Amino acid sequence: MIDYIVVGSGLAGVTFLETALQNGKKVILFDDGKPPASQVAAGLYNPVILKRYSAVWNAAQQLAYLEIFYGLIQAKLQQTFNHRKPMLRKFFSVEEQNNWFLAADQPSLSSFLSTQLRWDRYNGIDASFGYGEVKSTGFLDIIPLLTSYKAYLKEIDALRSESFDYSVLKIHNDHLFYKDIKAKHIVFTEGFGMLQNPFFCHLPLQGTKGEVLLIRAPELNLDVIVNTNVFILPIGNELFKVGATYNWADKTTEPTAFAREELISKVKEILNCDFEVIDQVAGIRPTVIDRKPLLGTHQQYNNIHVLNGLGSRGVMLAPMMAKNLYEHIEFGLPLPSEVDIKRFEKAVL
Ligand SMILES: Cc1cc2nc3c(=O)[nH]c(=O)nc-3n(C[C@H](O)[C@H](O)[C@H](O)COP(=O)(O)OP(=O)(O)OC[C@H]3O[C@@H](n4cnc5c(N)ncnc54)[C@H](O)[C@@H]3O)c2cc1C
Numbered sequence: 001m002i003d004y005i006v007v008g009s010g011l012a013g014v015t016f017l018e019t020a021l022q023n024g025k026k027v028i029l030f031d032d033g034k035p036p037a038s039q040v041a042a043g044l045y046n047p048v049i050l051k052r053y054s055a056v057w058n059a060a061q062q063l064a065y066l067e068i069f070y071g072l073i074q075a076k077l078q079q080t081f082n083h084r085k086p087m088l089r090k091f092f093s094v095e096e097q098n099n100w101f102l103a104a105d106q107p108s109l110s111s112f113l114s115t116q117l118r119w120d121r122y123n124g125i126d127a128s129f130g131y132g133e134v135k136s137t138g139f140l141d142i143i144p145l146l147t148s149y150k151a152y153l154k155e156i157d158a159l160r161s162e163s164f165d166y167s168v169l170k171i172h173n174d175h176l177f178y179k180d181i182k183a184k185h186i187v188f189t190e191g192f193g194m195l196q197n198p199f200f201c202h203l204p205l206q207g208t209k210g211e212v213l214l215i216r217a218p219e220l221n222l223d224v225i226v227n228t229n230v231f232i233l234p235i236g237n238e239l240f241k242v243g244a245t246y247n248w249a250d251k252t253t254e255p256t257a258f259a260r261e262e263l264i265s266k267v268k269e270i271l272n273c274d275f276e277v278i279d280q281v282a283g284i285r286p287t288v289i290d291r292k293p294l295l296g297t298h299q300q301y302n303n304i305h306v307l308n309g310l311g312s313r314g315v316m317l318a319p320m321m322a323k324n325l326y327e328h329i330e331f332g333l334p335l336p337s338e339v340d341i342k343r344f345e346k347a348v349l
Contacts, residue, residue: 001175001182001183001184002025002026002027002028002181002182002183002184003020003025003026003027003183003184003185004016004017004020004025004026004027004028004183004184004185004186004187005027005028005030005176005178005181005183005185005186005187006020006027006028006029006030006186006187006189007030007164007186007187007188007189007190008030008031008032008036008188008189008190008191008193009029009030009031009032009036009146009150010036010037010038010039010146010189010191010314011036011038011041011142011146011310011314011315011318012189012191012307012308012310012314012318012321012322013029013187013189013307014029014145014146014149014318015069015318015319015321015322016187016189016307016322016325016326017029017153017158018069018072018073018149018322019319019322019323019326020326021158022072023326023330027158028158028159028160028181028183029150029153029158029159029160030160030162030163030164031150031159031160031161031162032162032163032164032193033161033163034193035253035283036146036191036283037191037192037210037283037284037285037286037314038142038146038191038314039142039143039146039281039283040210040212040281040282040283041142041212041283041314041315042139042212042231042233042241042243042244043139043140043141043142043315044087044137044138044139044225044231044233044315045063045066045137045138045139045140045313045315045316046087046134046137046227046316047059047060047062047063047112047134047135047136047137047316048109048112048113048134050089050134050227051229053099053102053103053106053109054108054109055108055109055112056313056316057292057338058320058336059112059316060111061320062316062317062319062320063136063316065319065320065323066082066315066316066319066320067082068319069319069323070082070140070145070319073145073149076152077145077148077149077152079144079145079148080141081140081141081142081144081145082138082140082141083138083139083140083141084137084138085137085138085139085224085225085233086133086134086137086224086225087133087134087137087224087225087226087227087231088118088120088131088132088133088134088224088225088226088227089131089132089133089134089227089228090125090127090129090131090226090227090228090270091127091129091130091131091132092129092228093129094129096129097117097129097130097132100113100132101115104132111135112134112135112136113132113133113134113135114132114133114134114135116133117130117131117132118130118131118132118133119131120224122220122221122222123219123220123221123273124217124219124220124221124222124271124272124273125220125222125226125270125271125272126272131226134227137225139225139233139315140315142315164178166196166197166198166199169186171301171303171304174303175303176303176304184303185303185304185305185329186303186304186305187305187306187307187325187329188200188304188305188306188307188308189306189307189308190308191284191286191308191310192205192207192251192284192285192286194286194294194306194308195207199298199301199304199306200294200298200306200308200341202344203288203294203306203308203309203341203344204288204289204344205286205287205288205294205308205309206248206287206288206289207248207251207284207285207286207287208246208247208248208284208285208287208311208312209245209246209247209248209250209251209252209253209282209283209284209285210243210244210245210246210247210282210283210284210285210312211243211244211245211247211255211256211259211260211263211280211281211282212241212242212243212244212263212280212281212282213241213242213243213260213263213264213267213277213279213280214239214240214241214242214277214278214279214280214281215239215240215242215267215275215276215277215278216238216239216240216275216276216278217238217240217271217273217274217275217276218238218274219273219274220234220238220240220271220273220275222234222240226270228266228269228270229266229269230242230243230244230263230266230267230270231243231244232267232270232271239278240275242263242266242267243263244312245259245262245263247259251284252282253282253283253284254282255280255281255282256282259280259282260277260280264277285310285311285312286308286309286310286311287309287311287312288309288311290343291311292309292338292339293307293308293309293310293311293317293321293339294306294307294308294309294339294341294344295307295308295309295321295324295325295328295335295339295340295341296325296328296335296340296341296342297328297329299345305325305329306341307321307322307325309339321339324336324339
């Protein structure tokens with residue numbers, strides 16, 4: 001008998017599976033081969049919601065654990081995925097500078113927003129009002145991480161390349177059967193696909209479509225992340241990721257001309273050099289109405305669990321959420337009430 005079946009091979013699935021493996025558990029991951037939202041994500045992490053100048057929930061704790069967790073994966077796979085990189089907010093006016101200083105005065109933000117204005121000069125950007133620096137930012141190279149991690153799972157015979165069929169699962173009090181697999185627990189990590197899951201489809205997952213462009217800008221010598229109402233992330237070889245859009249109505253994963261135009265026009269507000277669009281990708285973020293993750297155990301079955309709702313912050317949230325859920329299952333530790341699916345139980349009844 002194995003310990004865990006994990007369904008879904010995005011960031012949520014891989015981080016939970018890795019957490020279980022680090023604790024000596026036997027696991028199997030189901031990968032349906034469909035591109036996860038994790039694959040189109042730019043991979044940024046940033047402790048501040050710059051649009052509203054508020055701190056991300058539990059930001060300091062998540063950042064500290066992110067370093068440890070991705071560090072262990074890097075050591076295991078002998079590759080670097082986590083790249084610390086400064087993120088600069090470009091100001092367009094004195095008023096924006098003032099708003100920055102007001103925000104930096106707030107106790108919840110003071111450790112993340114630098115009060116020293118930066119006056120970096122980059123070819124291709126006119127920043128006459130300077131920049132504010134967000135501390136503790138960077139990006140995770142998600143595609144190589146998922147690819148290498150799945151190759152590793154294949155080596156240890158812990159990967160099933162197939163879609164999980166919910167109707168085949170047989171549930172008993174202290175174990176489960178799925179085809180030839182007998183397991184103690186199953187953890188569902190299907191991202192937006194959770195809405196097809198009969199055990200958890202009642203949870204209020206909204207889904208927010210996002211699109212990202214890949215641009216080439218040979219004159220732009222930017223080596224930091226610039227963030228205004230879009231981000232520009234340098235990834236080398238004159239290439240930059242630009243994003244992201246938010247669309248609550250469209251639930252398809254096709255790139256759209258509308259999003260492309262929106263991103264191009266926002267980039268033009270920042271760049272005064274030429275650029276060309278090389279690629280465009282789209283995906284659905286697993287967002288929840290209260291913007292918090294969905295963690296917990298099924299009301300009726302104590303061996304069926306969910307880790308979802310990572311929204312637009314999977315990179316920062318996934319390691320800590322995986323740890324919280326693992327410790328809840330194995331040691332009965334309570335989940336933080338903000339993320340426990342019990343907060344929606346009334347809606348279920
Ligand atoms: C455009 C865009 C930009 C983003 N940028 C960032 C960013 O910069 N930083 C950040 O932190 N986050 C970002 N995100 C959000 C991030 O992508 C998500 O938070 C994260 O990827 C969610 O991971 P997940 O594993 O829950 O879901 P997913 O990555 O969607 O993975 C779920 C997987 O489960 C599979 N699945 C579903 N049903 C089944 C089944 N029955 N059997 C087997 N497999 C199944 C799905 O096909 C999918 O492959 C972005 C998202 C988008 C769309």
